[in-house]
Amino acid sequence: MAEIRYCDGASFMAAVNPETKLYLRGRRIFSFVIEELMSTQGMSNAENALLIGTSAAGLATILNCDRFHSFLPSVCRVKCISDSGFFIRAKHLHGAQDNIIYKFRNTVLFHELAEFLPKSCTQRHVTELCFLPENVVNDIRTPLFLLNSDFDRYQLGVHVLPNSCIEVGWKDCLKNNSNLPCCTDNQLQLIMDFRTTFLKTLEKLDDNPSRGLFITSCYVHDFVYEPFNWQGIPTLQNKTIQQALGDWYFERSSVLFIDCQNLYPINCIVTV
Template identity: 80%
Template sequence: MADVEAVNLETNLHLRGRRIFTSVIEELMSTQGMSNAENALLIGNSAGGLATILNCDRFHSFLPGACRVKCISDSGFFIRAEHLRGAQDNAIANFRKVVLFHELAQFLPESCTQRLAPELCFFPENVVNDIRTPLFLLNSDFDKYQIFNYVAPNSPNEVGWKNCTTELASFQVAQKINNIS
C-alpha cells in the first residue's frame, strides 16, 4: 500500500508496495492478455487479505468496464476484540505504527479517513461498506496470528491461554471435547 520515495537509511527498506501493485497489474494487462479479461479475481491471505480489501476497488479500476471483477480476502478481516482486556488497544496501537511507518494515511479509503483516525481504517468493518466491487470475506475461527496478537490477554502465558496461543491444534481439540461434554 505504501509509496514512500525516500529509502529508510537505517533499514534500507523501500516502502513502495503501491508502485509494485500498479506495475504488476500493468504488466499483466500489456503482456498477459488481462486487458481482454472477462473475469478477474483478486485474492489475498492474512496481511495480503487485508491488502485485498483495501485495494479491491483500485484493482477493479485497472480493468476494462466489461470485465467482471471480484475480490476474496482470506483471514484479512483483522478483529478488534472489544471484550477482551487489552486486545482492542493492542490492535489499534499496532495499526497506528503501521500507518505511520509506511506513511499510509493518504492511501487508505477517504470514505473512512474523513470520519475516523487512519489506523481505524485498517479494520475492515470500517471500510467494507464503502467497497463497490463484490467482496467475499473468509475468516478462520482459529487464526493463530490474530489470537496471539489481538485476542489473547496481555499475558498470553496465563493459565488456559498458553496452549491456545502456542499450540493451536491442542486448543481446538480441547474446544471440541468441551463442546461434546
C-alpha cells in the same frame, strides 16, 4: 493465474516520498505487476478477473480491491476475495489487547498511507482505523468476499490474551483444537467471547448485496494456500467453500454463510 509475493509491509499501499527519500515501493510494485499482466499476459482482454489474498495479503486485497478494479474498467466481472484478512480490533473484548491499533497506527504513519485510504472512511475515523477491515469494508465498492474463521487461530494467539500474559497453559491451550480439553474455564470463555465479538463486528457491516461471506468455526488461519484442508471444512447450507465461491463469483446466488452451530472451534485439518 499470477501470484504476487507480499513484500512491502504496508499492504501494497506505500509510495516513494521524494522529500524524505524514503523509498517505499508497495504501491508501485502493485501497479507494475497489474500493468505487466495486462500488457503481456492478456489480462486487459479478460472477461473475468479476481484478486485474492491470504492473511496480511487478505487485508491488502480489501484495501486494494477498488484500485484493482480501476485497472480493468472494461472487464465484465471484477471481484475480490479476502481469505483470513478480516482482522478485528475486539475493543470491548475482556482481556483483549489493543496492540493491533498500535501496529496499524505505526504502519499508517511510517508509510504515510493517509492519502491512499478511502476518503469516505478517513472522514469518519482517525486514519489508522481505516486500515482496519471492520471500518473500511463498507467503503469498498467492488464486490468483496470475506472467507474467515470466527475462531481465527492467528487472531486468538496474537491479538487476544488473558488478563495475565503469562497465564499458565494459554499458549498450550491455543496450539491446536485437540488441546481444548486442557484449557481452563477462563481460557475457554475467552475463546468463545472472541467468536461472539467477531460475529458482532461482522453484523456492523452494511447490507451490501454484492458481498459474500463464508465464516466457518474451524480453528485455522488461511484457507487458500492450504487447499487440502478444505476437505475437512464442514459445508455451510450444504455448500463447500468451492461451491459457495463459485455461486458468489458467477452470481448464481447470494452467499452469506455463517456457522452458527459450533460454539467451540472445530478441527478441520486433514493430514495428508
